[in-house]
Amino acid sequence: MKTKYIIYTVFCLLILSGFFACNERININTEDSPPRLVIYGYITTDTTQHRIRITRSTGYFSTSKPEGISNAEVCITSPGEEFVLSESPDEPGLYLTKANVAGRIGETYILHVSVDFDGDGQVEEYESASYLPPAATVDSIAVQPSSLTMFGDLLEVVIWGRIPDAEKNDFSFHLYRNGKLVNDSLQGFFTENDDYIPGKEIIGLSVFYLDQENEQSHLKPGDLVTVQMEGITHEYAVFIRNAQQELYGSDPLFSGPPANIETNIRSLVPTPDILISGFFTAYSKNRASMIYR
Secondary structure (H helix, E strand, O other): OOHHHHHHHHHHHHHHHHHHOOOOOOOOOOOOOOEEEEEEEEEEEEOOOEEEEEEEEEEOOOOOOOOOOOOOOOEEOOOOOOEEEEEOOOOOEEOOOOOOOOOOOOOEEEEEEOOHHHHHHHOOOEEEEEEOOOOOEEEOOOOOOOOOOHHEEEEEEEEEEEEOOOOEEEEEEEEEEEOOOOOOOOOEEEEEEEEHHHEEEEEEEEEEEEEEEOOOOOOOOOOOOOOOEEEHHHHHHHHHHHHHHHHHOOOOOOOOOOOOOOOOEEEEEOOOOOOEEEEEEEEEEEEEEEEEE
């Protein structure tokens, strides 16, 4: 009995010490790091105005929109082609190609940016390159009740088609309802690779679950539903997944601290005082639509 009493007493003391061991005040330095140069954009197989955005990062606790950087020189080149981008008159830091530009599958595109980011009168040069991978074929799509009834009133969007014969393929998916993008945030960005597609045929692959109690994803009879499937580089897929991981937070809770996502933007003459973030990529598109009944 005495031994049990000693063990019980020690156990209670350990618990009590836990309540009082963490009452020391800790001052955490929340000073912002220096602003970063952020370059983000892409070229796709759509014939449209392609966009490159150049901004200055804001502080972690800032609620303001990142500042657009004007007066940069921006171009995208591939063998035999050069697209010079012009800054939007309505949005500083947004650079646009002409409206008749389309990327070609199998080409490697190089983004070149000249900008005086630090305002010292000397222009810095940055480049990035991306291969434009082949597109998957999306033959048809369907919307059906989901068997995952434990998660609420869900509709399941499935697709049929074929993936390219390349040895390795990565894809991303976007869903439109009546021409409006449904998964328009990083949280809703869905990437996949062909490890989950047996053979090269896509047969009833589930790509989206639509919560019918959510106004944004609720479908009504007569709605036009479109699934867009993009052929992306593996590097871009990793970039998106890493960004999502930092957005969602660490798992387990006390694992490593947040980190800056690796960029493929490179300075031609490295300037230690200028930090760079962002990504440039090229990707192909294919889509299929249906009317929801």
